[in-house]
Amino acid sequence: MISDMNADKFAKFSAIAGGVGIAILLFGMALDILKWILPFGGFIITCFTCLIWPVFFIGFLGAVLGIVLGIVALVKGTEEKKMMAFLGIGLGAGYFFLVIAWAIISIFAPW
Known part of the structure; x- marks a missing residue:
């Protein structure tokens, strides 16, 4: 069983994990933009392309963890921690909405 105290910890970790997921996604998006903007783009692509997908995957794990822990905290947590x-x-x-928006932007972007 999950006690109220553990559910309150889940609420805190949910917010942290969701925030980390968004931050990591924005970092990956910045890497993706930099490889097209900076000179010597081929060098940048070979150096950073190997980092982009692991960054997105780690952000995905943070987002999923934020959602799952948040749902557990909503069900079992105290009123103060539900927010x-x-x-x-x-x-x-928001992570998933940003990923969808980034996919659409990448399809229609001039670069």
């Missing part, structure tokens, strides 16, 4: 659980769920879901 933090909503934050974790929102940040985790």
